[in-house]
C-alpha cells in the first residue's frame with residue numbers, strides 16, 4: 001500500500017536507536033524526508049548515513065542533542081523546512097520506589113515525557129492545520145494502560161501527556177484540517193533499553209540476562225518481543241493519508257500482553 005506521504009518532511013526525536021530509529025526507517029522507506037535527533041552524535045550520524053545510503057531519494061538532516069533542551073528543540077525545528085509529521089520520543093524515566101523520588105526526579109520525567117512533546121506540538125500543529133495535513137505520533141508506553149509499579153515516573157508523566165493529547169486531538173481547528181494526533185504504546189520491544197533492563201535484572205537475581213528475557217517473552221501471548229521494524233511500520237501507517245480519520249487514539253502494540261477487552 002502506498003501511504004501517500006512521499007516528499008513530506010518529518011521530525012523523529014530520539015531516533016538513533018530502538019523504536020525511534022524504527023519509525024525513521026519506515027518513514028524513509030515511504031519517501032519521507034527526515035530530521036532525526038538523538039543525544040549521542042556518533043550513533044545519530046551513523047543512523048543518518050545508513051538512511052541516506054538505503055534511501056538516496058530522500059534528504060536526512062541529523063541534529064544531535066537532548067530534546068528536552070529548548071536550544072536543541074530550536075535546532076531540530078530550524079532544520080526542518082516544514083513539519084508535516086512529528087514523532088515525539090525520548091528516553092523513559094528510571095525505575096524505582098516512589099519514596100526515593102523527590103521533586104527533581106518528577107520534574108525530569110515530566111519534562112522528558114510530557115512537556116517536551118507538548119512543546120513540539122505547540123510549535124508545529126497550527127502550521128500543519130494551515131497547510132491541511134499533519135500527523136503527530138507520540139511514543140508513550142503500554143504502562144499508560146497497565147501501570148508497572150516500579151515505573152511510577154513513567155506511568156505518571158506519560159499519563160499526563162495522554163490526557164492532554166486526548167483533548168488537543170479533538171480540537172476541530174486541528175481535526176477538521178487533516179491534523180491527527182495519536183499515541184503509540186509499546187509493550188516489550190527488543191531494543192537496547194529492554195536488553196539493559198535484563199542485564200540489570202541479571203546482576204540482581206543471579207540468573208542470566210538471556211534466561212530472564214526468555215521467561216519474560218513466555219508471558220507475552222505472541223511468545224516474543226516486538227521488533228523496531230514492526231513498531232516503525234505501525235507509526236508510518238498512522239502518518240499515512242489512509243489514517244486521516246483516526247485521531248486521539250492510544251494504539252497498543254504489545255503482542256497481546258495487555259489482558260483487558262478494551
Ligand code: NAD
Nearest residue numbers: 014016017018019038039066067091092188189191192193
Ligand atoms: P532505546 O534506549 O533503544 O533508544 C533510545 C534512543 O533515544 C537513542 O537514540 C537515544 O539517543 C535517544 N534518546 C533518549 N533520550 C533522549 C533525549 N532526551 N533526547 C534525545 N534523544 C534521546 O529506547 P527504546 O526502547 O527505543 O524506547 C523508546 C521509548 O519507548 C522510551 O521512552 C521507552 O521508555 C519507551 N518504551 C520502550 C519499551 C521497549 O520495550 N523498548 C517499552 C515501553 C516503553
